[in-house]
Amino acid sequence: MFRCPRFSYIALLIWISFSSYVSADPDDYIYPFKQYSFSNYGTIGLIQNPNARLLDEGSIGFSWSHNEPYLRGSLIAYPFSWLEVSYQYVDINNKLYSQIKSFSGSQSLKDKSFDTKIRLIKESQSLPQIAVGFRDIAGTGIFSSEFIVASKNLSKSLDITMGIGWGILSGQSIQNPLLKISDRFETRNSSTGQGGKLNVDDYFSGSAGYFFGVEYFIPKFKGMRIKLEYDGTNYKTENNIPISQASNFNLGIVFPQSKNLSYKLNYTRGNTLNFGFSYKLNLGKKNAQTVSKEKQSRINNSKAIKIVTSRSEQNLFKGALKYLSDEKIYLQHASIDKNELEVIFAQSKYRNPVIASGRVLNILDQIAPNNITSFKVSEINGGIGLYSIASNRDTFIRGRKQFLPPKPDIDISVEPFILERDMNYQFNPEVKYPVFFHTIGPDIRSQIGGPDGFFFGDVKLKSLSEIVIQRGLSLVSSISYGLYDNMDDLKLASDSVLPHVRTDIVKYLKQSRNFSIQRMQLNKFGQISPSIFYKFSAGILEYMFSGYGSEVLYKPFDKNYAIGVEAWKVYQRNYDQMFGILDDVDYKTTTGHLSFYYHEPKTNIIFRMKGGKFLAQDSGISFEFTREFYSGFRVGGFFTLTDISEEEFGEGSFDKGFSFYIPLEIFSKSYNSRNFGWGLKPITRDGGATLSHGYNLWGVTHKSHKNRFNRHIADFYD
Amino acid sequence: MIKRYLYIFILCTSCSSIDYSYFKDLKNYYSKNKILVDQSFIDKQDYSFIKVSNKKNDAIFILSNIDQFGVYEWVGSNYEIIKTKDGLIVETKGLLSDIKFYSSDISILENVSSFDSQIDLYNPDLIFSNITLRINSKTAYKNNKGNKMNVFQYTRIVPEIGWKAEESYTFKDGVIYKSIQQINPMLDPLEINFYFKY
Numbered sequence: 001m002f003r004c005p006r007f008s009y010i011a012l013l014i015w016i017s018f019s020s021y022v023s024a025d026p027d028d029y030i031y032p033f034k035q036y037s038f039s040n041y042g043t044i045g046l047i048q049n050p051n052a053r054l055l056d057e058g059s060i061g062f063s064w065s066h067n068e069p070y071l072r073g074s075l076i077a078y079p080f081s082w083l084e085v086s087y088q089y090v091d092i093n094n095k096l097y098s099q100i101k102s103f104s105g106s107q108s109l110k111d112k113s114f115d116t117k118i119r120l121i122k123e124s125q126s127l128p129q130i131a132v133g134f135r136d137i138a139g140t141g142i143f144s145s146e147f148i149v150a151s152k153n154l155s156k157s158l159d160i161t162m163g164i165g166w167g168i169l170s171g172q173s174i175q176n177p178l179l180k181i182s183d184r185f186e187t188r189n190s191s192t193g194q195g196g197k198l199n200v201d202d203y204f205s206g207s208a209g210y211f212f213g214v215e216y217f218i219p220k221f222k223g224m225r226i227k228l229e230y231d232g233t234n235y236k237t238e239n240n241i242p243i244s245q246a247s248n249f250n251l252g253i254v255f256p257q258s259k260n261l262s263y264k265l266n267y268t269r270g271n272t273l274n275f276g277f278s279y280k281l282n283l284g285k286k287n288a289q290t291v292s293k294e295k296q297s298r299i300n301n302s303k304a305i306k307i308v309t310s311r312s313e314q315n316l317f318k319g320a321l322k323y324l325s326d327e328k329i330y331l332q333h334a335s336i337d338k339n340e341l342e343v344i345f346a347q348s349k350y351r352n353p354v355i356a357s358g359r360v361l362n363i364l365d366q367i368a369p370n371n372i373t374s375f376k377v378s379e380i381n382g383g384i385g386l387y388s389i390a391s392n393r394d395t396f397i398r399g400r401k402q403f404l405p406p407k408p409d410i411d412i413s414v415e416p417f418i419l420e421r422d423m424n425y426q427f428n429p430e431v432k433y434p435v436f437f438h439t440i441g442p443d444i445r446s447q448i449g450g451p452d453g454f455f456f457g458d459v460k461l462k463s464l465s466e467i468v469i470q471r472g473l474s475l476v477s478s479i480s481y482g483l484y485d486n487m488d489d490l491k492l493a494s495d496s497v498l499p500h501v502r503t504d505i506v507k508y509l510k511q512s513r514n515f516s517i518q519r520m521q522l523n524k525f526g527q528i529s530p531s532i533f534y535k536f537s538a539g540i541l542e543y544m545f546s547g548y549g550s551e552v553l554y555k556p557f558d559k560n561y562a563i564g565v566e567a568w569k570v571y572q573r574n575y576d577q578m579f580g581i582l583d584d585v586d587y588k589t590t591t592g593h594l595s596f597y598y599h600e601p602k603t604n605i606i607f608r609m610k611g612g613k614f615l616a617q618d619s620g621i622s623f624e625f626t627r628e629f630y631s632g633f634r635v636g637g638f639f640t641l642t643d644i645s646e647e648e649f650g651e652g653s654f655d656k657g658f659s660f661y662i663p664l665e666i667f668s669k670s671y672n673s674r675n676f677g678w679g680l681k682p683i684t685r686d687g688g689a690t691l692s693h694g695y696n697l698w699g700v701t702h703k704s705h706k707n708r709f710n711r712h713i714a715d716f717y718d
Numbered sequence: 719m720i721k722r723y724l725y726i727f728i729l730c731t732s733c734s735s736i737d738y739s740y741f742k743d744l745k746n747y748y749s750k751n752k753i754l755v756d757q758s759f760i761d762k763q764d765y766s767f768i769k770v771s772n773k774k775n776d777a778i779f780i781l782s783n784i785d786q787f788g789v790y791e792w793v794g795s796n797y798e799i800i801k802t803k804d805g806l807i808v809e810t811k812g813l814l815s816d817i818k819f820y821s822s823d824i825s826i827l828e829n830v831s832s833f834d835s836q837i838d839l840y841n842p843d844l845i846f847s848n849i850t851l852r853i854n855s856k857t858a859y860k861n862n863k864g865n866k867m868n869v870f871q872y873t874r875i876v877p878e879i880g881w882k883a884e885e886s887y888t889f890k891d892g893v894i895y896k897s898i899q900q901i902n903p904m905l906d907p908l909e910i911n912f913y914f915k916y
Binding site: 026028029030219220221 | 839843847880881
């Protein structure tokens with residue numbers, strides 16, 4: 001029988017494409033919630049041993065475990081698919097916080113540490129996933145270890161792990177294989193010093209040890225899995241107090257309650273029952289925690305409205321004012337030039353300028369008469385022009401019908417915008433100044449991990465207000481009143497040899513428990529050109545400093561870099577956080593920085609290098625790295641190196657920390673531009689401290705960046 | 719549940735306090751969106767409808783069609799579709815996860831000990847998998863208004879993925895009155911209350 005070869009290739013292609021459809025993989029049901037689980041060290045791993053697995057990028061998680069004598073709480077984040085970072089607090093209940101009873105009473109030792117794991121090789125058909133990891137890299141080092149680990153899925157149920165560890169992970173001792181490379185790997189200095197430093201010379205040195213284990217996913221059992229491992233932990237040296245170990249094998253079971261929540265029960269060291277739970281969320285993707293966002297509703301009687309708006313331009317302007325206002329978008333100016341309707345608007349509902357401008361165009365299209373053939377919409381914020389979008393009306397309608405996002409610079413033009421004062425717009429709705437905005441709600445302050453106790457905090461009623469005196473000039477205030485606190489026993493005094501610009505935190509917390517003012521800052525924003533923004537501020541700038549100063553930012557709209565300069569004259573505030581200045585200390589200084597920003601468009605890493613004079617009059621450079629995900633979720637870290645010695649800085653050696661920024665709309669079906677920002681420094685010290693003035697220009701102008709439109713243009717018709 | 723508490727925590731500690739309008743979000747996140755179906759609600763409806771409930775939400779679906787096999791098609795406010803046969807959900811469209819039964823001649827009321835079909839599940843996808851609905855118990859009683867009530871307890875078994883779930887179908891005077899069933903092993907059961915207008 002003759003068969004046409006070409007036909008058989010086509011048939012094969014069709015067969016492949018159909019076969020891939022009909023053989024849908026039931027594994028999602030057989031192994032539900034099949035993401036890897038947390039170890040007792042708060043990172044993804046087996047029971048005590050690490051593995052080479054990571055969660056998806058954009059994930060964050062919390063893990064809690066109780067494994068005598070340790071109670072460990074960890075925060076974990078995945079800025080990239082290849083990088084895991086975590087921060088832990090460990091309560092060590094067989095050791096006192098200090099031997100000085102007057103300092104820390106009978107409180108058990110609290111240790112904090114950073115861990116990280118980097119994927120070196122991604123798993124493939126033939127290769128295992130390989131990762132290198134570091135435990136307790138910038139803490140006191142009592143859990144310090146490094147490891148290289150490989151994990152491989154042998155079947156859908158079975159994931160095996162084996163690795164080699166150094167430091168605390170050298171329990172099953174072998175000769176350090178790196179000694180064949182260099183003698184420098186022979187000894188490991190166990191001195192922990194002030195903590196906070198990267199002891200690079202110690203990495204992968206001293207004794208090495210092996211470890212291995214398996215994670216078995218029980219099929220059709222609601223995602224439950226069993227873990228068995230040969231423990232690599234050296235319990236003789238961990239925490240410098242030997243812990244009894246009856247067996248090298250640990251056995252555990254993990255029960256996923258849902259995609260995000262898991263419980264675990266382990267039997268470790270042959271003599272200890274250990275339990276814990278973990279919770280994780282992926283916040284990086286669009287609509288990460290909701291199915292979808294609210295759709296923009298169509299305007300009723302659009303045809304009738306168009307008849308009315310076609311009668312006069314004023315009707316059209318008033319219609320735009322009304323229908324945009326219904327969407328919480330506020331028309332500031334409008335004009336018609338030939339057949340183009342231009343609208344200047346302000347809004348704070350949409351974090352994403354692509355959605356905001358898309359919705360403005362959609363409303364204008366529904367109410368504008370047919371003789372309007374193009375639209376130009378521009379957003380301003382506090383008198384600062386952010387961007388301008390121009391679109392042909394037919395192109396917009398066609399794209400919306402076909403749900404085809406426009407191509408920037410082809411279907412729509414995206415330009416920088418400056419609000420010219422002498423520009424004569426036809427429609428200028430009157431704003432009656434001053435305009436008053438006010439919100440009120442709870443606020444929580446905390447002080448964690450000190451010698452007086454693990455957690456001190458208060459709940460306050462916080463009022464935020466903004467009085468807009470005229471466009472670009474406003475007074476923002478943050479005032480709070482304490483409702484409940486447990487800070488009576490908080491008494492840690494500063495031991496800093498530097499000016500106490502931050503380490504008097506306890507005095508500020510305790511003396512501002514009742515009524516206090518966190519900020520009362522007069523701001524004047526303006527714009528010299530589409531790329532140059534400025535701000536003058538004066539008043540109570542933050543919870544510890546009052547003063548005045550200015551910031552200028554050069555941020556070209558279509559470039560990925562920006563340069564900022566700021567200078568401030570500041571006076572240290574009274575501990576009660578009212579209007580007074582600290583008389584007995586009388587600390588005042590001038591602080592200022594030159595900043596260079598770079599937004600890397602592929603990875604969306606925002607890098608900031610900030611050099612200058614800090615609050616405690618030390619000089620140096622601060623480096624910040626922040627990854628911004630599609631949803632707006634940001635995770636980042638920073639470190640600051642200044643001209644003070646480690647001894648002058650004190651515990652921690654230099655200033656460092658990390659931060660999360662979570663847009664609240666991730667959890668909501670409606671859009672809003674509010675956010676939850678949370679930063680953590682392992683220890684509060686005075687060196688490298690910067691003024692935390694409100695409304696920095698980089699944040700105020702974040703929408704003024706062409707890359708934002710290129711990245712989010714698919715949201716144009718959302 | 720944890721996500722809800724996390725949301726509350728985040729709202730309480732967000733760097734710039736709470737706007738009143740976000741209490742609505744908080745309320746939606748924390749509380750169940752309940753729909754009370756009382757006699758006045760029933761009277762206001764022009765068509766037969768069902769109330770579909772899970773742990774978090776209630777939703778109303780209106781009857782849009784009855785086909786030759788006795789399959790009822792119900793339409794939700796966002797054009798989601800649920801098709802039922804004697805209270806058994808035989809097909810959905812537009813839900814978080816959808817299901818489709820291939821046999822249309824199944825009947826809860828036919829009093830057979832079990833019946834088989836093939837199903838598709840969507841999100842995650844599972845194509846043409848065998849399903850068995852096996853009867854566990856039948857209970858008949860009269861309610862305080864004298865209606866004849868029949869309750870059928872079934873077990874749903876999909877061996878390929880180890881899905882085994884209990885479900886129940888309550889008939890009042892031979893007409894489906896209420897059913898409780900899972901349409902996806904990863905989702906909470908759906909409770910459907912049927913309200914027929916004649």
